Amino acid sequence: MKSKAEVVIIGGGITGCGVAYNLAKKGLTDVVLVEKNYLASGATGRCGGGIRQQFTTEWNIKLAMESVKKFEKMNEELGIDIEYEQGGYLIIAVEENEVKEFKKNVKLQNKLGLDSKFISPSEAKEIVPYLNEEDILGATFCQSDGHAYPFRVVEGYAKRAEEMGVEINRFTEVKSIKKENGEIKSVMTNRGEIKTNIVVNAAGGYSREIGKMVGVKMPNKPFRHEILATERYKHILDPMIISFKYGIYFSQQRHGEIVGGIGDPDEPSSYNTKSSLKFVERFTSVLGKILPAFKNLNIVRQWAGFYDVTPDAQPILGYTEGVDTLIQANGYSGHGFMVAPKVTELIAELIVDGKTSLPIDELNLKRFEGETVGEAYVVG
Amino acid sequence: MKIVCRCEDVTEEEIIEAIDQGYTTLEELKRHLRVGTGPCQGRTCMKIIEKILAKKLGKNIDELKKTTVRPPLKPVPLYIYGDEDEE
Ligand SMILES: Cc1cc2nc3c(=O)[nH]c(=O)nc-3n(C[C@H](O)[C@H](O)[C@H](O)COP(=O)(O)OP(=O)(O)OC[C@H]3O[C@@H](n4cnc5c(N)ncnc54)[C@H](O)[C@@H]3O)c2cc1C
Ligand code: FES
Numbered sequence: 001m002k003s004k005a006e007v008v009i010i011g012g013g014i015t016g017c018g019v020a021y022n023l024a025k026k027g028l029t030d031v032v033l034v035e036k037n038y039l040a041s042g043a044t045g046r047c048g049g050g051i052r053q054q055f056t057t058e059w060n061i062k063l064a065m066e067s068v069k070k071f072e073k074m075n076e077e078l079g080i081d082i083e084y085e086q087g088g089y090l091i092i093a094v095e096e097n098e099v100k101e102f103k104k105n106v107k108l109q110n111k112l113g114l115d116s117k118f119i120s121p122s123e124a125k126e127i128v129p130y131l132n133e134e135d136i137l138g139a140t141f142c143q144s145d146g147h148a149y150p151f152r153v154v155e156g157y158a159k160r161a162e163e164m165g166v167e168i169n170r171f172t173e174v175k176s177i178k179k180e181n182g183e184i185k186s187v188m189t190n191r192g193e194i195k196t197n198i199v200v201n202a203a204g205g206y207s208r209e210i211g212k213m214v215g216v217k218m219p220n221k222p223f224r225h226e227i228l229a230t231e232r233y234k235h236i237l238d239p240m241i242i243s244f245k246y247g248i249y250f251s252q253q254r255h256g257e258i259v260g261g262i263g264d265p266d267e268p269s270s271y272n273t274k275s276s277l278k279f280v281e282r283f284t285s286v287l288g289k290i291l292p293a294f295k296n297l298n299i300v301r302q303w304a305g306f307y308d309v310t311p312d313a314q315p316i317l318g319y320t321e322g323v324d325t326l327i328q329a330n331g332y333s334g335h336g337f338m339v340a341p342k343v344t345e346l347i348a349e350l351i352v353d354g355k356t357s358l359p360i361d362e363l364n365l366k367r368f369e370g371e372t373v374g375e376a377y378v379v380g
Numbered sequence: 381m382k383i384v385c386r387c388e389d390v391t392e393e394e395i396i397e398a399i400d401q402g403y404t405t406l407e408e409l410k411r412h413l414r415v416g417t418g419p420c421q422g423r424t425c426m427k428i429i430e431k432i433l434a435k436k437l438g439k440n441i442d443e444l445k446k447t448t449v450r451p452p453l454k455p456v457p458l459y460i461y462g463d464e465d466e467e
Contacts, residue, residue, distance in 0.1 A: 038405055038407055038408045039408075040411065041407070045411060151411040151412070155412070231419055231455055232419070255414075275450065275451050295457075296457055297457065298455035298456060298457050299452060299455065299456050299457075300419060300421055300452070300455050301417070301421065301451075301452075302450060302451055302452070303450050
């Protein structure tokens with residue numbers, strides 16, 4: 001392991017590996033990435049892989065659209081098959097107030113150039129023949145939304161970054177960070193010390209622990225989210241289906257499994273990743289309402305990971321006041337995979353050029369001292 | 381050519397190649413090659429893969445970090461869990 005580097009990245013999920021790749025692409029290759037477990041062992045390797053652009057704030061819509069442009073070219077750029085499918089996202093409205101909200105959101109999305117539209121229950125049934133259209137009041141659909149296999153994306157970023165000269169260390173845990181007069185001096189790991197001035201905090205659900213190491217308080221909280229996979233079936237479902245009201249999302253992967261999850265409003269903040277029976281019961285009863293034919297599917301696996309949640313459900317990006325060279329890239333609140341291609345490019349721009357091609361000032365950690373407007377669409 | 385994981389159609393050569401590429405834990409092999417994630421959930425193949433990995437790394441099988449066993453252990457129809465009033 002190198003004992004000195006210009007930048008040390010903490011975390012080997014899509015954020016850390018994406019930042020490593022984008023730094024190297026911009027010519028900064030004196031970079032060391034440390035991951036306490038294996039790559040994608042955190043939320044990234046546990047996530048649904050859903051890629052959606054239908055958001056409610058201008059910034060999130062733009063960010064997601066820019067990221068989709070990158071996902072579309074990723075096989076070529078990274079030389080790896082990320083198993084990307086653009087089967088669309090179907091967001092169902094089950095309550096009257098949702099219909100009004102959804103129409104308003106589609107307007108904003110269309111203004112920014114997104115191909116989303118509001119459709120009737122029968123139009124939704126044309127897209128998903130198994131849909132119980134009687135229980136829905138309408139839906140929004142965006143064909144260019146989709147999903148990819150997160151492990152492959154991480155693999156692609158990591159391999160290309162290493163080829164360009166970045167050092168990636170698995171099973172290497174950051175234990176403390178040394179600073180003097182507000183300046184970072186080095187990072188201590190279980191495998192030795194790395195001298196550096198710039199640290200990227202891409203530790204996902206553990207980011208607040210990294211903050212503590214330099215005396216910075218962060219508002220992020222980890223929340224368990226469970227997810228399951230069924231046996232493989234012939235292709236029956238093109239889009240990812242989600243409902244904000246029920247907190248459910250599910251899609252069919254390229255290999256035929258249905259993968260999905262449902263949020264639990266009663267879940268307390270914790271680092272628990274155990275699987276529960278309650279989750280499966282809630283998931284199946286809601287799934288049965290939306291797609292009655294699906295209640296006979298066989299589950300083969302269930303698992304869990306953390307959402308790294310901030311008070312306004314928006315990420316924390318950029319410099320840290322007081323410890324300027326600690327660069328934050330965390331707090332994705334459950335949708336960090338889909339925006340990572342653009343976010344990690346912005347972080348690399350910030351480090352190399354000192355400015356970014358999309359403004360990120362509003363996402364600085366210091367916003368939590370004042371009032372904020374949050375993202376309303378939070379699920380897969 | 382010896383097929384080790386029948387569900388995912390993965391050969392011994394592919395496993396050895398992946399270990400050479402640096403996927404040196406069961407968890408990484410599982411994610412990289414999808415071994416052990418098929419309908420049998422690894423009951424047929426994981427023991428053999430453990431042996432291949434242990435031999436390549438010159439370790440004992442008990443020294444390998446075991447992959448997490450994900451419930452359910454047998455495929456379970458979704459409706460068994462749901463609160464449906466039929467069946
Ligand atoms: C069940 C579930 C479903 C999801 N579905 C979706 C979805 O469909 N679409 C979507 O966009 N997002 C989804 N998400 C959210 C998404 O997974 C995350 O936002 C994203 O993966 C975050 O990536 P990351 O690299 O920032 O964090 P992580 O992937 O969590 O990576 C952080 C890494 O840091 C490492 N680390 C922590 N502390 C240290 C330390 N001290 N030293 C060294 N390494 C350390 C961890 O081991 C970990 O590997 C889902 C999340 C969950 C849990
Ligand atoms: S033989 Fe490998 S998962 Fe079934």
